[in-house]
Amino acid sequence: MARDYAKQRKTNTRHPKKNNARKTPTKAAAPSQGWKLYFTGLFSGVFLSFLLYLGTLPPSPGAAPQTTADEASTTEAEPPKPRFDFYTLLPEQTLDIEASATVTAQPGKPSQFYLLQAGAFKQREDAESRRAQLLLLNLNPTIEETNGDNGRWYRVYLGPFASRSKLSKARSLTAAQNIDTLLLRRSRS
Numbered sequence: 545m546a547r548d549y550a551k552q553r554k555t556n557t558r559h560p561k562k563n564n565a566r567k568t569p570t571k572a573a574a575p576s577q578g579w580k581l582y583f584t585g586l587f588s589g590v591f592l593s594f595l596l597y598l599g600t601l602p603p604s605p606g607a608a609p610q611t612t613a614d615e616a617s618t619t620e621a622e623p624p625k626p627r628f629d630f631y632t633l634l635p636e637q638t639l640d641i642e643a644s645a646t647v648t649a650q651p652g653k654p655s656q657f658y659l660l661q662a663g664a665f666k667q668r669e670d671a672e673s674r675r676a677q678l679l680l681l682n683l684n685p686t687i688e689e690t691n692g693d694n695g696r697w698y699r700v701y702l703g704p705f706a707s708r709s710k711l712s713k714a715r716s717l718t719a720a721q722n723i724d725t726l727l728l729r730r731s732r733s
Contacts, residue, residue, distance in 0.1 A: 657704040658711055661726040662718060664699045671698035674723075678702065681717045704730075 662678060662685060665671040671687050678685040678700070688699050702718075702725070705711040711727075718725050 656729055656731050659704055659728045659730060660702040660711070660714060660718070661728055662700045662702055662723055664697050666695065666697065668698050671700055674700045677721065677723065678718070681721065683714055683717065701728075 663671065663674045665674070668687075675685045675687055683702055686701050688701060690697050690699060702714055703711070705714065715725055715727075
């Protein structure tokens with residue numbers, strides 16, 4: 545005869561006096577009890593929010609209290625006309641401006657101009673590749689070689705610019721290509 549050992553109850557060999565019988569589960573809270581509490585809280589929250597919303601609504605026009613004829617005539621009166629005093633105040637004011645002798649730059653020749661530095665490189669090839677990028681943007685770059693305490697550098701310049709609009713256009717073109725520029729102000733010598 546075949547025995548089913550999987551369903552056989554295990555005995556406790558270490559503590560023979562200890563009862564090894566399975567405990568029957570006690571009646572736990574029904575799983576639907578949690579859902580009932582959840583939906584009760586949800587619906588009560590929605591209901592209280594709806595009541596709060598109704599409290600904030602303005603009253604309907606038909607529910608307004610009746611006004612007497614005297615009150616109605618004062619509310620229908622025209623609002624006062626605005627007063628504009630500046631028509632009389634401005635002609636009475638005068639400005640005292642002293643004509644001082646100031647040295648101004650000649651309009652044909654500004655004393656300062658602006659350049660954009662589009663990069664500084666240790667290798668001439670890197671400067672040439674940046675110059676090629678700028679030429680593709682229809683800009684006119686120049687490369688200047690400088691020698692200093694920290695070695696030889698090749699700097700790529702744009703400009704000088706005749707107007708601020710051309711300067712800002714060149715700066716926006718370079719920014720669109722993720723090329724950082726440095727605005728330099730130089731004086732004419």
